[in-house]
Amino acid sequence: MAQDNVIAADALQMEREWKLPDRGTIGVIFLIITETALFTMFVAADLIYIGKSLTGPYPKDVLEMPIIATVCLLSSSGTIVFAEHALRRNDLGKFKIWWLVTILLGLYFLYATGAEWHKLIYEDHLTIATNLFGTTFYSLVGLHASHVVVGMTFLLIVFITTIFGFPIQTQERRVKFLSWYWHFFDWVWVIVFTVVYILPLKVF
């Protein structure tokens, strides 16, 4: 109920006490949410179509677990954290090294995907049009890989500009958001890996 002795809060005081989240933080979080919604649909389609291919080749005939590539991608999630820490301590030398390691790990992952696709297409004659397995495999792995390519582009731009003397420490906030994006697609790979490789090969 009304309090006659309560007086209006002072504008300056309110301004000083007012704290809101960073717009970049919120932006990246909700970007990740909307990407999750997109991936969920592809994963769902994949799950529905496991074992529904009418003709071969089937996963058990041609698919091999990309263990090394997976390890590389997941460990790049760690190296990018080291790079970030180095940047926060203003240790540019260490930052460059860890950043480069992240890039190399990511590039190896992309190379492994490319090699796998080359083998599947030219040796096993599995294309996206062959059967439902091909359709879901190439679309889900391709969707993930295309996001990794986007992330990799940004990683490379950061690296190259830093090499040429761009003061990357001024962009610490943006580097943080880039690393969140990278973490997210590392962990999306865990789900893709489960759905595309583990379930058809080990479970069904």
Place this chain on the structure above:
Amino acid sequence: MTHEEHHGEAGERSQEAAIVLPGPTFWPLVIAFGITLLLAGIVTHWAVGVVGLIVTFRAAVGWWHNVIPIEEHEEVPIDPELRPAPIQVEQRSVVRLRAGESGHRVRIPERIHPYSSGLWGGLAGGVAMAAIACLYGLVAQHSIWYPINLLAGVVIPGMGDQTVEQLRHFQMLPFFAALIGHGIISILVGIVYAVILPMFPKYAPFWAGILMPLFWSGLVATTLSVINPVMNERINWPWFVVAQLGFGLVGGYFIARSTSIRTMQTWTLAERAFVEAPGLHQPDEGKHG
């Protein structure tokens, strides 16, 4: 890199000559155009897609330079022509309705009875009702067990086959069935009473004590043949109504004399959600009382 903004009351004027805003740029338009061409390439000709790719790339570089290393901005001078008129204080004064004053209809019930009062009131009413029922048993059939056995017919199907003589005698299972059933229903009705009594704008004791038992009796009279055929055949309606009135009057009296509590409706959303944050709570003594 924080830009200290200056705040004031809504419509307040600033001493500054200009205000910093994000600068205009056409790269968002160009990149949108590039992406559109890129997709249009799928349905038209691959060359369109290639052009789209080039445009997109160029625009991405342009956009990059808009934000890195520092976001492009421009100074917009404060235009004295575009100064809002000072906000006029309303001359007519406002009288707020106080909760509970005559004409105040927004927040009813403003005070409610605690659920515990419903529980105790229900039990008290239940005892009163049972006492009247047993009195009826003594007067009409010379046995206090007779109404109890009848009530048990709700859950025990076999009761219908018993003779009046059997019904006059104490039986263990029907007794406990009737006791538990009567207790539960009394408590539930008591709680319903506690909730709805404050909602009646007027004559709450009359409603609780007289009208509701009569409504209830009417409801039972129309449905009893389905719920409890045994009781339906043997029931004495005047006594039944008296027993209901006993419940209503005693239970209503117990509930009415409990200390009422304020509802949460005058609290803000945050307070109701029990969010604790500075600035959310206005000091307000009566609220939680």
Place this chain on the structure above:
Amino acid sequence: MASIDYPLEHPKAEALTPEFSFSESLYKWVATVDHKRLGLMYVVSALVFLVIAGIMASVIRMQLAFPLNHVVGPDTFNRLFTMHGTTMVFLVGMPMVAGFSVYLIPLMIGTRDMAFPRLNAFGFWIFLLGGCLLYFSYIGGGGLSGDGSAPDVGWFAYAPLTEKAFSRGAATDYWALGVLLSGVGSIVTALNVIATTFCMRCPGMTLSRMPMFVWVMLIDAWLVLVALPPLSAAQIMLELDRHLGANFFDTQAGGSAVLWQHLFWIFGHPEVYILIFPAFAILSEVIPVFSRKPLFGRPAMVGAVTAIGFISLGVWAHHMFAIGMTSWSNTFFAASSMLVGVPTGIKIFNWTATMYGGKLRMQTPLLFCIAFLLQFLVAGLTGIMLAVAPFDWQLHDSYFVVAHFHFTLVGGLVFGLFAGMYYWFPKVSGKMLDEKLGKWHFWLFCIGFNMTFLTLHFAGFLGMPRRIYTYYPGRGWDAINLIASLGVIPQAAGILCFVWNIIRSSLRGIPAGDDPWDAWTLEWATTSPPPEYNFEKLPVVRSSRPLWDLKHPQDPDWKYE
């Protein structure tokens, strides 16, 4: 505003030259990142598309006015209802959502622009170009095989009709890609709205003090963010099918046509809430101001809109009762669909309670709101009827369904949008809209709308299927269809009144002043139209009605909240 990287020092600005050449003012519009210009462009483009799709609807009604009529051929008819539906949903409804949020939210929460101003511009342009790509199909839709022009697969483009084998030419690709692009625009704008409401509120504007409009649009943005990607996913899959020979919806290779329906309606049902939310938002501002009472049951309103934001994600298969699901699915989706009616009912009650006992000002904005309440109630009740699975089996794909969703989207959304336009036009242009023309607009449109769509419920009951291009006489549909078609005339006349009103009032309307309605939210504390920077000093607020506090210093809201 912790995260804006502006320099601390800035020199004194040069005085602007008052005169602009044409190319300069064109540059001001195409290169703008100002949320007000972008909001205005959204609404104006949406209105242009509204007129185009409205003309299509008129042709559809002309064709159906008489049995065995021949205004257009069956192929053209299919294209007309496909383009009408697609345009209305993606190129009218969605940009209206974006336009109203983008224009009003920064003003209402007391800031200078959106959280990501350049992204805001990108969102608008990609929507507009997506719309252009869709309409380019009239020219380019022939594709290589020379078959077809505009898309003709219905606005929900069911597979396998959309597969290469059944839908030749490029028209369906234009549908998928055009809508995909404008969907990207909606998603980035939603992201922007969320970041803006979370990070840009002026001091004192806690979430519980935020205007109801902003609350509703925040939840709307959330729905866009989680509901549009399923549509994008489906469209990507469709394009993979059509161009790379993938088998997602190819039933002969084991693919599933039902998958498309699921993906589409996982998007499609939240979409109807996405579309109706701006009307909810507008009503929650207009009704209190025109009833001279604060919004009734604010916390319940917030709770209801949030509940809708989640429940509506789990009801999609009520569009699919006819495909033969398990009875468990039928029961679940029927129950959840009815559940979502509860928070919607709460909102209707609260608006009514706001008006109850208020000092109503029966001006055009409130008239549209009252019509909304009645018509949306009808739409909600027919919706609950359709949520009953056996009832739906009877009337699935009939004109009853058409009447139902036109009652939500025209009787609900469009009426709400008109209320909003009459309410905020003075702020946007600095001129009042003419009240007399407004009343003509309202009554003509309201009568015409009910002539058309109230009657079509009965056509549905009598078994008239939707999307048929003509019908034989003597089935009991003749009179109904004629009345429904005649209803187009008052509706078109109403729209003409509106357009004429806008043109005339912009040129020589009565000056509006800053605060013509004696309202309570922050946008009315600026000039009309607001300056580029919105506020000289960013405001602080202490209650959910900051202008009330300033107008009534003896009795401010913050003493009570």
